[in-house]
Amino acid sequence: MVVFMDIVNYLRPKYVLMENVVDILKFADGFLGRYALSRLVAMNYQARLGMMVAGCYGLPQFRMRAFIWGALPSMVLPKFPLPTHDVIKPGLVPNAFSRCLVAYEETANKHLRKALVLEDAISDLPEVQNHQPNDVMEYDSDPKTEFQRYIRLSSRDMKGYSFEDATPKKGQLFDHQPLQLNNDDYERVQQIPEKKGANFRDLKGVRVGAKNTVEFNPNIPRALLSSGKPLVPDYAMSFIKGKSSKPFRRLWWDETVPTVVTRAEPHNQAILHPTQHRVLTVRENARLQGFPDYYRLFGPVKEKYIQVGNAVAVPVARALGYSLGQALRGEFVGDQPLFKLPESFSCMGQAAATGSSVGVVEA
Incomplete structure (x- = not known):
């Protein structure tokens, strides 16, 4: 962050936009976030902090970022x-910066669209195996949802994009490949039930004790894999002191995914496909991020x-880009830190919110 602000000080751009995980507002009582704001103010910049949730702009993942x-x-x-979408969940906002959440006031007359879920994004994609070496394949079904119809449009048909040379041939699907699990993990995943909330706790020999803490059932011999290694690894049992259900957890069709991560490993995060024995593919993750x-x-x-x-996330980037364009043109008036996207602003082919009241974000 020091280097980032030093570059701003050297270049003196008209505008600055910085993004980071909300941990910068949690660590050391928000020291890093306060430092960033203070550096901008010290350089004679106006500054404004906000926490945005990707799902609130038409994606099936929560993903809060500062x-x-x-x-x-x-x-x-x-x-x-x-x-534009009703995804805000209480209890996830750093308390010291709660007024910086980009959201409507609770009493506002907001008309937000229903939150998207995993099924909205990936239910039309072809079934693939744990080992899928081809980075180009064919669709095998028509889109089933509004989101899928939009995300499958060509660059020519998708408003706001102009990368004509990137348009695939009709029917081509790129990057629908999962990170291949090793033999042991693949054998474990095959034994995770295909049901909502299933995870390593459903494996043989595991039971949930007091205070939702996992423990081995002493009455059941420890199950082994074909390799001779334990079916239930020790790291899954000890993760977050045995209180987490994330290791080898399946996502489910009616869920809003917490966030897309950079590591596609099921050891300490929910990333398994609902009904296939693999992690989510690159393309499935890309769709959760809003990439066409x-x-x-x-x-x-x-x-x-x-x-x-x-x-x-692409819809968040588009919305922020729109805001920058409006500011550059001098379209914004008043001191309110929030604004409504216009009806004509279409992301994923869905209408923007029509609420009339605004919330509060500290400047």
Whole structure:
């Protein structure tokens, strides 16, 4: 963060936009976030902090991130776009910065669209195996949801994009590949039931004791894999002192995914497909981030996951870009830190929110 702010001080751009995980507002009582704001103010920039939830802009993942706008005194400071989808969940906001959450007031007359879930995003994709070496394949069904119809559009048909040379041939699907599990993990995943909430706790020999803590059942011999290693690994039992259900957990169709990560390993996170014995593919993760299907990634599969997981979710980026454009044109008036996206602003082919009241974000 020091280097980032030093670069801003050297270049003196008209606008600054910084993104980071919300841990910068949790660690050491929010020291890192306060430092970033203070550096901008010390450099004579206007500054505004907001926490945005990706799911609030038409994605089936929660993904809360912190954003900081900066603008020179001669420029209009961009505002944060209000949500279009009803995804906000209580209890996930750093208390010291709770007024910085980009959201409607609880009493506002908001008309938000229903939150998207995993099924909305990936239910049309072909079934693939744990080992899937082909980075190009064919769709085997028509889109089933509004989200899928939008995400499968060509760059020519998708409003706001113009990468014509990236448009795949009709019917081509890129990067629908999972990170291949090793033999032991694949054998474990095959024994995870295909049901909502299933995880390593459903494996033979595990029971849940007091205070939701897992323990081995002393009446059942410890099950072994074909390799001779334990079916239930010790690291799963000890993760977060035995209180976590994330290791080898299946996602489910009616869930909003917590966040897309850079590592596609099931050891300490929920990343298994609901009904297939594998982790989510690169393409499935890309869809959760809002990347159109015509985007094609390059490099080893592990690097593709990193590229997707590190990105700002596309609908969030579009909404922030719209805000920057409005500020640059001098369209914003008043001191309110939030604004409504217009009806014509279409992401995933869905209408923007029509609520009339605004919430509060500290400047």
